[in-house]
Amino acid sequence: MYEKSFRELRVDYIDYYLLHSIGGGGVDGLRARFLDNGVLEFLLREREAGRIRHLGFSYHGDVSAFDFLLDHQDEYHWDFAQIQMNYLDWRHASLNKGGWRRDADAEYLYDKLEKTGVQAVVMEPLRGGALARMRKDLAQRLTALRPNDSLASWAFRWVGSHPNILTTLSGMNEMSHMVDNVRTFSPLDPCTEAENHLLEEIADVMAGFPVIPCTTCAYCMPCPYGVDIPGNFAYYNEAVDQKILPLPDKQSADYMSRKQQFTEGLRKALPDTSKWANQCTDCEECLKKCPQQIRIPNQMSRIVETLRRK
Secondary structure (H helix, E strand, O other), rough: OOHHHHHHOOOEEEEEEEEEEEEEOOOHEEEEEEOOOOHHHHHHHHHHHOOOEEEEEOOOOOHHHHHHHHOOOHOOOOOOEEEEOOOHHHHHHHHHHHEOOOOOOHHHHHHHHHOOOOOEEEEOOOOOOHOOOHHHHHHHHHOOOOOOOOOHHHHHHHHOOOOOEEEEEEOOOOHHHHHHHHHEEEEEEOOOHHHHHHHHHHHHHHHOOOOOOOOOOOOOOOOOOOOOOOHEEEEEEEHHHHHOOOOOOOOOOHHHHHHHHHHHHHHHHHHHHHHHHOOOOOOOOHHEEEEEEEEEEHHHHHHHHHHHOO
């Protein structure tokens, strides 16, 4: 794979090369994938020879692997590390993941990188877009202060206000997204203390939402049984944002109305019912693929239960 990269890129050195997604399986998984087989040793030699200019890793999952690599900085001399960092995950990552492996908040990851002298590459600055399409009452608190700024720009400004950031990765689907991002960083207007406090308050509120922490990366796909995993999760979270969910008590006057709203909305979002959550067989094939460590079958059962309630 490494040699093929040089042929396809038509270069004789690579600026930034990383070990992808360390953390799955903890230190044992790290050893099996990169250490015991000599892969990391090989890459260190390649950096010494100048064919790799900067060597790093991206992190998801068990924080013990992250700690291990940075605790051996005197041996590895990492140049950068890619972490998930945004103002929601800063102190609520573990709470929001609902995960099945030991995880850490972004504040811990960033602080350890800064203390170790390793620059951070930031992924998921918008938390899969959640910070760009938040609930209306929360969004109004931001637009009241900066009416000409997008919700996304708040998240990017927050990340960019931290000094130990090498670059911030943004998934842009439209030209308007690129224009907005360039405007945000040209030049960057760092968040004030009052703005940081406001974003912290909004994060605290969002952390209490009963949402599924999916960033729609689709690494879990394809499902062997045809379930559209990110599609189901995206609609479920939309229903929470629209206050359709959670459903009220069955004795409530609007219980059936909101249940019907949920079902009709799901049908619009996923017209093909063979892709619905009720097709999940709990095979757990998706678990090892999810960088957010979501217990996907368990979360699917939440959707199924909502559809079945009478």
